[in-house]
Amino acid sequence: MAGSLHQQLRAAILDGRLAAGAALPSSRTLSIELKVARNTVVTAYDLLVAEGYVMPRRGAKAVVADVRGRAMRKPDAPLPVEDARLAPFWRTPFMPSMATRELPERSFRLGVGDHRHFPHALWRRLTAQTLQAFSKQPFRYAPSEGLPPLRAAIAQHVAFARAVACTADDVIVTSGAQQAFDLLARLLVTPGKTRVAVENPGYPSLRAAFAAVGAELVPMRVDDEGLCVECLGDNDVDIVMVTPSHQSPTGAALSLRRRMALLDYARSRNAVIIEDDYDGEFRFGGRPLDALQTLDRDGIVFYVGTFSKSLFPALRKGFIVAPPWARAPLAQVKQCVDSHSDAITQSVLAAFIRDGHMARHVRKMRGIYAERRAALFAGLEAMDRWLDPIPSEAGMHTAARLRDPGGADRFFRLMREHAPGAQSIAEYAMAPLAEPAVVFGYGVIDADEISARLASLKRALESVAR
Known part of the structure; x- marks a missing residue:
């Protein structure tokens, strides 16, 4: 007692x-x-x-007694910005922590697929089979670059789905796309010297991986044809990072003309291209444009993919398809930062792809997302007094520019109330944007609710306009 x-x-x-x-x-x-x-x-x-x-x-x-010196600092207490124990880059966080937004389950949130249509029973069965086989094997560490069956399955998948020419030896398995960017930054950046062209607006976590290792980021404008390759001009960058299939966040696709121009630019300057094939599997128009890696004849493209959108984010599986000259050094980087991979989840994913379940799931979800996309465009068309949709033929989100930039604050206030989960594109920008715009995700919201939410937003806008 x-x-x-x-x-x-x-x-x-x-x-x-x-x-x-x-x-x-x-x-x-x-x-x-x-x-x-x-x-x-x-x-x-x-x-x-x-x-x-x-x-x-x-x-x-x-x-x-006064024992404050003994008390441990609470985990959430802010660290001093000028604490000399921290590396200079981290004293002023590149990515300020964002407060978690409370959103309804069905919302316009970005980057997440619909769990209701995933084949959970099948995944459980494959997992049980994998665990049964695992119980009969001696414990061992799996190779850092990924299990051979998964690397082969990914090579087969991207060849079929995106016409990416590669073999299992070209594939490095990563913990999502974010680790892929981190590995490439470690491999390619010389601190204080390497200049990296990034899309503006663009994916903040991608920028952060390269800024953290000392790269100089050069923001590049994005328009309806994707990255403005002409704007590269004489910037003399060493790396170009691009989301050509479905630009994040505008949704624009890099035109074939610009794809060829970008390859020419990189070739002439001995630069490399990092192709983030964001949402590339969900295409709703005609024949998809060839991946930059498919068009590359000079070994200058690193192709990055992820299963977070096509399957589920908790899977934490991505990959890099590397050109031959970079395969061995990239494998060394992976081994240094992540010396072994998880065997069980990789085995399950390999079987899921190999047995055709991946292709069937993507095909089914493409139909579901197409219906939602159509409802979203119909709703945006009814709101053409306020919004001008940006052309998009792929992915799980669509963006639209505001026709009245002066009314942006009012629009975004009403948007947060009537279209929860939708975001201002400014949240993705590292430099001021010429035009305000909004992006709507449709991964977790049904078509009828899309229509109802946008109709509610329209009524609210009409009300304040009177």
Whole structure:
């Protein structure tokens, strides 16, 4: 009993509930209140005195000592920006932490697919089969670059779905696309020297991976044809990062003309291209444009893919298709930062792809997303007084420019109320944008609710316009 009381009192002192200088009740008073023996309280007090948490006073009540130096800093306490123990880059965070937004389950949030249509029972069965096989094998560490069956399955998948020419040896399995960007940044960037062209607006986490290793970021304008390759001009960059299939976040596709121009630019300057095939599998128009990696004849394109959108984000599986000259060095980088891969999930994913389940799932979801996309465009068309949709033929989101930039603040206020999850494109920008725009995701919201939400937003806009 004395030990329990001692621990409770010590915890109250450390977290500030008993402040420094506060007088403790007498042992007699506390024993009566707690209905314990007085000796129990005396023993607990004596322990606190011995440890320095309490200061005894002759002829008076004992008081709480000042032990703030002993108390551990709370995990959420902000670190000093100028703390010399931190590397300079992290003293001013490149990506300020964003407060988690509370959104309804069915909303316009970006980057997440619909769990209701995933073949959970099939995935469980494949997982059970994998675990059964795993139980019969000796424990071992899986290779850092990924399990051979998964690397082969990914090579087969991207060849079929995106006409990417590669073999299993060209594939490095990563923990999502974000680790892929981190590995490539470590491989390709010389701190303080390497210049990297990035889309503006663009994917913040991609920029962060390269900024963190000391690259100089050069923002490049994006229009209805994707990255403005002409704007590269004489910028003399070493790396160009681009989302050509479905630009993040505008949704524009890089035109064939610009794809060829970008390859010419990189070839003439001995630069490399990092192709993030964002949402490339969900295409709703005609024949998809060839991936840059497919058009590349000079080994200058690193192709990055992920299963977070086509399957589910908790899977944490992505990959890099590397040109031959970079395969071995990239494998070394992967081994340094992530010396072994997870065998079980990779085995399940390999079977899911190999047995045709991946292709069937993507085909089914493409039909579901096409219906939602049509509802979204219909709703945007009805709101053409306020919004001008940006052409898009792929992905799980669509963007639109505001026709009245002066009314942007009012529009975004009403958008947050009537179209939860939709975002301003400015949230993706690293430099000021010429035109305000909004992006709507349709991965987790049904077509009828898309129509209802946009109709509600339209009524709200009409109301304030009167």
